[in-house]
Amino acid sequence: MSDPGNVRVRFAPAPTGYLHVGGARTALFNWLYARHHGGTFVLRIEDTDAARSRGEWIVGIQDTLRWLGLDWDEGPYLQGDRLDRYAAAAGRLLQSGRAYECFCTPEEVKARGDAAMKAGRPPGYDGRCRDLTDAQRAERVSEGRPRSVRFRTPDTGVSTFTDLVRGEVTVEWSTVSDFVIVRSDSSPVFFLANAVDDAEMEITHVIRGEDLLDSTHRVLALRNALGYTAPLEFGHLPLLVGADRAKLSKRHGAVALEDFRDRGYLPDALVNYLALLGWAPADGREVLTKDEVVAEFDLDRVTHSAAFFDYKKLDWLNGEYIRALPLDGLAAQIFDAATARWGDRVDPASAREVARIGQERAATITALVDMAEFLFVADEEFTPDPIDWGDALAKTERAAAVLDAVIAHLETCEWTVELTDVRPPIEALGIKPRKVMPLLYTAVEGRRSGLPLFDAIHLLGRQRSVARLTAARDRVGSDPESPAS
């Protein structure tokens, strides 16, 4: 649109776990950037860490992206299929002297790094193998020492690049130590594979988390050493943080996207919410369709500071989406979710009624299904929440009389929603209906809140409703008289 060039972006997750909100947000922003600019969205799986990568995660990540509606135009490319390219690139770097063989073990490097840090020096690689002679190298090889390849970073000067969201970022090369690009088992490390792939896949814009900001200098140096000259721009997104303001990670409150699906969130609502984390449209709208976000999205409106994932706001937004859903669609979702829980006790017509009656009141699909539990659960398994029941009973005067009156009414009334309104018989006792509602809700629906009571009773049917109220009446009777009266 505003940039008709051939934008090519990629989402490049490591298949070392499920996709969490941070990763999903990165994927989304890449997708948005591609769609806004009419570009190409590439999916690339960075599985160069064989020890941690798992095939099932490769599948899981794709499932999640599909669920969110983030379709990719190319890929998934697996780095595991491209190892020869990385080896060739490493060979070139070795050849040109931009990289060198390193015979230090990870343990040695770590130990020396720790010692350096204690002594107040930078903990990075100390350059021990930087300038080995041929003879020294031969000696180490003959000793059978492990051999990795390290990239030689410049000794002096500065590295500067212009970040699309943050502006100019500069670092002194003296603070960037040499880093491994090929492991001693000859597998490539992230930096190498990343640089090679971004070049060969003709990526034009790298959009990723701010935790990768510092590594950009290394990637740029690598690209340079490899002779890649095509322009590549970077944009670093603010991190998503937990309640403690620390980066979200799997062991730190990061929730798998699948959990959102299981908990009844709508993908469009989640996408909408995620888009608002670090970005806002110029006009301040909060509820936006994907197309609207695509139309407005660009990196120059991405914010700079970390954002906290606020479930309260997501709940509100998800509720907006549920309320906006066509009844048929909501009914189908309720039916599916309820069937998953109660099997063939669930019928489409009832599910549709639940959807119709509950649509206005639920924040999530799951919450709505929970409201239908009283209806679909087997009668012998129906147990009112003991806490709700106790609270309601304690606050209800003349509970026994109320229940008797309601039961009598329901046993004889015509079975319409209008007539399952149980207020008249309660009023006839000289009691305000609102005072006894919690008790009746709990008796019929098992909890103090849920679907509107008269609809619930009507849906449940005369026999089941009366049975539950009678059971409640029995419980009251066994109490040593209504406590509050």
Next chain:
RNA sequence: GCCCCCAUCGUCUAGUGGCCCAGGACGCCGCCCUUUCAAGGCGGUAACGGGGAUUCGAACUCCCCUGGGGGCACCA
């Protein structure tokens, strides 16, 4: 420890020198509506971290401090 990034209501944000004694949204509080609870309507509470500098004038520019975060792996 060193390097980098960041800094507006509790939270997500608008704001790019005067329109801002700072706007919106979520949350929270109150009222209304009402079949308890929600939803909805109305109203309210609440922020430019501190100090300098530039300027007739700073939330917006610069510097310092403070605070927060990230990075410094044969993880990505």
